[in-house]
Amino acid sequence: MKVSIGHPDAMPPGLRRLSYGIFCWLNRHIIVLRGVGALVRLWPFVGRWLGVAARASAVKKVLTRPRSFSNTSHQPNLVSGDYLIGMDPGPTYDADRALVDARLACLDVEVDANCEARSRLAKLRQTGGKAPFDLIDDYLMWIVFRAIQRVFGDAAEKVAVGAEGDLHDQSLQRQYLLEIRYVAGQLIAGSSSTLGIQRRAEVCAASLRARMEGVSHDIRKAWDVSAPSAVIERNAVGLAWISHPVTVQSGALVVQELLSRPKVYRVLRSKAAKLGEPGVWEDDGFRKCVRDHVLELMRFRPIFPLLARDVPRDTEFETGGRSNAQCRAGGKVTILSIAALFDPRAVPDSSRFCPQRNWGDEERLRYLMFGYGDRQCPAMNHAVEIMTSALIGLLILPELRLARDDGKPIMYDGPLMSRMRLRFA
Numbered sequence: 001m002k003v004s005i006g007h008p009d010a011m012p013p014g015l016r017r018l019s020y021g022i023f024c025w026l027n028r029h030i031i032v033l034r035g036v037g038a039l040v041r042l043w044p045f046v047g048r049w050l051g052v053a054a055r056a057s058a059v060k061k062v063l064t065r066p067r068s069f070s071n072t073s074h075q076p077n078l079v080s081g082d083y084l085i086g087m088d089p090g091p092t093y094d095a096d097r098a099l100v101d102a103r104l105a106c107l108d109v110e111v112d113a114n115c116e117a118r119s120r121l122a123k124l125r126q127t128g129g130k131a132p133f134d135l136i137d138d139y140l141m142w143i144v145f146r147a148i149q150r151v152f153g154d155a156a157e158k159v160a161v162g163a164e165g166d167l168h169d170q171s172l173q174r175q176y177l178l179e180i181r182y183v184a185g186q187l188i189a190g191s192s193s194t195l196g197i198q199r200r201a202e203v204c205a206a207s208l209r210a211r212m213e214g215v216s217h218d219i220r221k222a223w224d225v226s227a228p229s230a231v232i233e234r235n236a237v238g239l240a241w242i243s244h245p246v247t248v249q250s251g252a253l254v255v256q257e258l259l260s261r262p263k264v265y266r267v268l269r270s271k272a273a274k275l276g277e278p279g280v281w282e283d284d285g286f287r288k289c290v291r292d293h294v295l296e297l298m299r300f301r302p303i304f305p306l307l308a309r310d311v312p313r314d315t316e317f318e319t320g321g322r323s324n325a326q327c328r329a330g331g332k333v334t335i336l337s338i339a340a341l342f343d344p345r346a347v348p349d350s351s352r353f354c355p356q357r358n359w360g361d362e363e364r365l366r367y368l369m370f371g372y373g374d375r376q377c378p379a380m381n382h383a384v385e386i387m388t389s390a391l392i393g394l395l396i397l398p399e400l401r402l403a404r405d406d407g408k409p410i411m412y413d414g415p416l417m418s419r420m421r422l423r424f425a
């Protein structure tokens, strides 16, 4: 969801590497982006020059004018082919959106995520916490996988191992999860990523398309739709990469933020300890409390701190300052969601970590990490529930901390976190 930086293909490789490096660094050091956002919010004329919406009022207005500020900005980064997120409203968009909504209605993410979290916890406890574990590879990746895989109905297992694979082969499932991670990574890193990274995404995208082609008959049966194969495959490919990797990454960012707030972590753990098991899984009040924390932790570390939009025709947007920002046809605008999420005009006591904040009329803004308006993420409630289940599981484990004994506990692959080693304190 990256802003285009001119014509990166015309850049010398060194400059490209540098711009990619800066982008990845900013993603990891979100506080810097927050600072930049605060300045643009304070001086809307800067946003006017640069075409950046930063105040909550400006961001909401831009995101609710999809015909003037178009999602086609995502298209160059959809390495596995066209999909809903990059389409303008129209019959294809409506049909694909109806399909996603129908598939999401078949999920019971709370039950499935709780179930997988409990089975992963049992495995972690078996080791007695002696060895560090990887939050992504040993925990989150599988919880999200189980909670979402039913979007493919009875074809879910075949999708994960391919037409010829053994349904229970975990290494094939892992291969699939890596494949979709790199395809999704391209959406985040965009055209500034190095040629090597782009090539890897393209190879994974080709393999994802071939995988879906191989099982499209099974998917058609499972979805019970009579659409042409191209439609089934487009939606299957899109649903695969858009759902899993982003939720896993967001979950990891939530945990990273929580561990950086030892007091908050301690209070949540002591609440979990009082309830014990199975209470933590059954108590609605506790679940709501953890859910509120997930949203607030996401506010401080959103996976999409900014979004971009294409401008199909001359227009302007209200910056919140005295003059509007002029936008020329063929250009782009940037939406600094991270700035809007901390706008004190809309969010009371915005810089304070406050999961129980009363958002009043701005309740919808609370979910800005998932976009806003008609193009907001259709799966946001599902994603929040999955992360809530994953976090509840971690809260009943002994205290966790980053495992620094085996190199860096957190490793990145471009803008994405590829590992987070944790150990029991």
Ligand code: HEM
Residues within 6 Å of the ligand: 071, 084, 085, 086, 097, 100, 148, 239, 242, 243, 244, 246, 247, 250, 251, 303, 304, 307, 308, 369, 370, 371, 372, 374, 375, 376, 377, 378, 379, 380, 382, 383, 384
């Ligand atoms: C924590 C996890 C997730 C986050 C942070 C997230 C975030 C987002 C954001 C910010 C957008 C809007 C992009 C824009 O306006 O340009 C979006 C759109 C979308 N998301 Fe999610 N998402 C998550 C999980 C999921 C899951 C699990 C699915 C599963 C189906 C999903 C499916 C979609 C789809 C289909 C769209 C496009 C909607 C449209 O354009 O009409 N997302 N997501």
